[in-house]
Amino acid sequence: MFSVVKLASETLTENYSPNLFNHFYETSPEGFWVAEKLQKIIGFIVGIKTNNDTSRIVMLAISDKQRKQGLGAALLKNFIREMTSQNIKQIELEVKTDNKKAINFYNKHGFNIIDTIQRFYQNGEDAYIMRQVF
DSSP states (O other): OHHHHHHHHHHOSSOOOHHHHHHHHHHOGGGEEEEEETTEEEEEEEEEEOSSSEEEEEEEEEOGGGTTSSHHHHHHHHHHHHHHHTTOOEEEEEEETTOHHHHHHHHHTTOEEEEEETTOSTTSOOEEEEEEEO
């Protein structure tokens, strides 16, 4: 778990408690996927079910050196496949409104902006809610 926490601190702008990762893994192991290279974690996705037909992607991170190789897409596709096999009908996530790369990435994979949350992030930045419906 330490490798996931370390990667999150290196790649994500929010500060997350290590206990949070343990909680997500223990309560939703089906939504916790990692990508490895040479036995080192280079990416991960964390998602949870929020009710019987909806899940939420909490985090998706890829090591800076490993980006643009399809790892994020592979993790996302695995997560979506797992959720749809469990009869999830929609997946939601939040993304910073100025994170154009992430917004384009999620658009490319079928997610659409449905709303804005003011001051969502720790630094006061706004977030878009994005959703994919199956």
